[in-house]
Amino acid sequence: MTRDELMRQVSEALDRVGSIEGDVELLRQLQSHPDVLGWARDVERLQGLLESLPLPARTEAQWEALALRTVQRLGEPLWPMKDPTAPPQFDEPPAPTFEPRAAIPSGANVERAASDASGATDSAPELEPIELHSVPPPPQPPSAPVAIPPRRMAPTETPVPVAPTDERVSLSEVLSERRVDRPLVDPLAGAGVVVPGMRSPSVAPGSGASVGRRAHVWWAVAAASAIAAGFGVAWLVTRSDSRPVLVEDAVTTLPPSSASAVSRTTAPAPVSSLAEREQSTASPRTIAPTSAVEEEAVGGLEPVDRASARRFEARYDEDESIPAAPPGPPSAAPSARSETLPARPAYDELRAEGSTVRIRSEVASGSHGRDEGGEATGFERPPHERRAAGTFASASTSPDEPAEVQRRERRSPRPRGESTRGAVASLPDVPSRDDVLAAMRAVEPAVAACRGARSGVATVQIVVGSSGRVRNAVVTGPLAGTPEGSCVARAVRAARFPQFAADSFTVTFPFRL
Amino acid sequence: MEETEQRLLERARGGDRIAYGALVRRHQRRIFACSVHILGDAAEAEDATQETFLRAWKALARFDGRSELSTWLYRICINVCLNTIRRRRRLDPSDVLDPSVASVESESRAQAPDPAVAADGNRLFARLAAALEELSPSLRTTVVLVLIQGLPHRAAAQVLGCPEGTIAWRVHEARKLLRERLADVLHELRDSAPGPQARANAREAT
Known part of the structure; x- marks a missing residue:
């Protein structure tokens, strides 16, 4: 008999008669386990201490006063509470259960304890714990291969970049596969589309519902990114009068693996450099070489085409109630935007009540001098707008202004999360x-x-x-x-x-x- | 006795506050004892006792008599105490004193005539109360019902709404944990503490 089993029998004896003295068989077994015998004596003393645990002294008058106060309060309203007559909920995982000692064969106690530890407390036949000694494990040859579901792509294989619009993977396939059964292999990996940061559920540690839920989240992100990238490429191609430069611009906004995939399948002709690209657009202006400082200023920004920049500019002007810039060089309006912005009107009333509201977002490339701490004074501009202001302001100092501004406009920042904005287009910027x-x-x-x-x-x-x-x-x-x-x-x-x-x-x- | 309680219950169901007051006087000591051992604070236990009987009064029409009234009251008491514990958790733990130690100490001081014995008792019961506080609510509640209040496993299972086997497992786990945490105290008691028979005699005498 194991030590744990003996301890459990000691506990049962204490529950039955309050002492182990009356159980001769148990005492005989304890003689061969002196450590358990010492444990049993300690537990007996502990029980004695618990039984003699004192209560606060109260006189009869105090008891009577307590009863009277209780009766006087019978009509008082009480705080709402869940049904107090329901079984208590301890906010803990379900505890194992012991069955009466007599109902368990002595030889099966260890197995029963093991099944108890698994939390099987339900008496339903399908949840009955399996007696391990009566169900021996099936013999397995030592050289038997482990049954692992075959993956469509081995983990060591180099993924071949393929556009997300490839026939082998479509949204309906992804959704249907996810709906029918919880996939063990991500279909995007099978198609060669690698989403940065995505961990394949088939190789992730753990199993069960948590892995499935994690996989579902990554699936949603991957699917939304792939769809948004596909639509974005198609839209850019149609808007750019078949200029390959825009395709390559779009490629630079995608993760490396996806970018290479898109460029291979959608770009009609490879374009090697920026200068070559500008020449191919037949623009009358020439691009001045970019200084290192300016490259640093725009290096963290993601490029977008000119139409997007203008639309972004218009939305920006509308949101911040700044009068539209007069027609002229494109640098005029950006210079005005670099000034201090007024507070968003929607929060004026809230601030008037004593509450201040602001947005604080993570900006990888700095905040261009905006205050990040201290008491909030109003509604701040989102980081991508801040970066836009800084970029346009610096563009006005360029010696080769029109060409530089045009290039910067093409490289003007895309709002953060643009690729997934389609999925969350209905969400407001901030809570109202x-x-x-x-x-x-x-x-x-x-x-x-x-x-x-x-x-x-x-x-x-x-x-x-x-x-x-x-x-x-x-x-x-x-x-x-x-x-x-x-x-x-x-x-x-x-x-x-x-x-x-x-x-x-x-x-x-x-x-x- | 049972008939009297049954009659009191019938009158209380009809809105008789005097009859309900008699039921309160009959059960308030055990409810208070249960509360004070779960909560570890006399003032909170008094509030919990009152709230138990107030909620029982409002739910009296739903008591169908299939179980003992005391069992039903214990269940309400434990739900009220668990609510109090949840409410207490929302406070900053560093600002919450350990009320159980203080109350037990004061009580031991009041009962023990010899200062040396009182000091030993204070230290012993303070350690025991602290060890009880460290148990999870489910284990602590089960220990209070079974080992302190002396309820049989069947009654405790009715109160807590779980199988008797779960009660046995919780009691066993609580014993193991308490013995582990109080190993030094129990070691000191091995020579000084009275044996089981002497303790049983003392229990009968009290």
Whole structure:
């Protein structure tokens, strides 16, 4: 009999009669296991301590007063609560179960304990634990190959770039395969399309639902990227009057592997360099050589065609209520955009109530001098717009202005996430004022429950992710660092906002306790 | 006794607060004891006791009498205590004192006449209370019901809505954990503590 089994029998004996003294057979077995015998004695003492654990002393008058207060409060309303007569929920994983000792053959205790540890507590026949000793494992020859479902592409093979519009992989195939059964091999990998950062579920550690869910997320991202890239290439080709330069521009916006795939299948003719490309467009202007500083300024930007830049410019002007620039050199309007922007009108009212709202997004190439910390003063410009302003401002100082501006316009920044913007086109840039107020109202009861000894205004700076979940909530003001402030921060972290397109969203909201 | 309780229940279902008050007086001590051992704080336990009886009053029409009233009240009490624990978690843990230690210490000090014995008792029960606090809510609740309140496994299973085997597993796990965490205290008690028979005699005497 194993040590664990003996310990369990000791526990059962204590439950039955409160002592192991009455179980002669158990005592005899414990003689050969002195460590378990010591454990049993300790547990007996522990039980004695638990039984003698003192209670706070209360007089009869105190008991009577408690009963009277209880009866007096019978008519009082109570906080809403789930059915108090329902079985308690412990927010823990289900515990294993022991069956009565007599019902288990002594030889099967170890196997039963093993099945108990697996959490099989249901009495349904299909969930009955299998007795391992009665079901021996099937004999396997030592040289038997492991049954691994064949992959369409070996992990060591070099993926052959193929355009996502290839016949072998279509969206319907992807969706149908994902719907019918949880795939073990990603079809994009089979088709040779490699999405950077994507880990094939077939080689990922772990199994089961978590892998399936992770795979589904990557599938959605991969499918959306592939579709957006395909449509973007087609659109660019049609808009550019069959200029191969735009195709190559589009190629540079794609991940390396996908880019090579698109260029091979859609570009009618390879174009080797920028100068050659410009010559092929029959433009009357010549491109001046780009200095190293200017290359650095635009190096992190993703190119886009001129029409996109103009459309982006028009939207920018419309959003920020800046009068349209007079017709003339393209550098005039960008210079105006480099000035300080007014606050977005939609949040004026919110700020008037004491809340300040701003967007803070991750910018890989810096913020061009915009303030990133301190108290928010209004609605800031998204990072891609900030980069646009900086780029256009520097373009106005170029000696070869028209050609340079034209080239910069073609390379003007594509808004971040443009390739997937089609999938989230319906999302707003940031939550509206009503969304913010609704989210704050939802957590208001929890915040009100934090009322303690201290009172005052708890100003909470809330950073919301694009999924609508709160990334961080920090209480400032007089309640910062107090238990009430911590409670408020915890309550606010439970707030949920609707999804939005920006990377993050910061709102400062005051709560009065 | 049962008939009296049954009559009191019938009157209470009809809105008789005096009859319900009698039921409160009859069961409030065990409910308070359960609450104080789960929550570890006398003030919170008193609130939980009151809330238990207030919620039981509102749900009295749903009590069909298939189980003991005490079992039904224990279940409400544990749900109320679990709510209190969840609410407590929302506070900053660094700002929450360990109320169980303080209450047990004060109680031991009040009962023990000898200061040396009181000091030993304080240290012993403080360690025990701290070890109980470290158990998960499910294990702690089961220990309180079975090992402290003395409910049989069947009754505890009814209260917690789980199989008896689960109760046995939880008790066994709690014993292993408590013994591991109190190994030094139990080692000191090996020579000084009375044996099981002496303890049983003392229990009968009390």
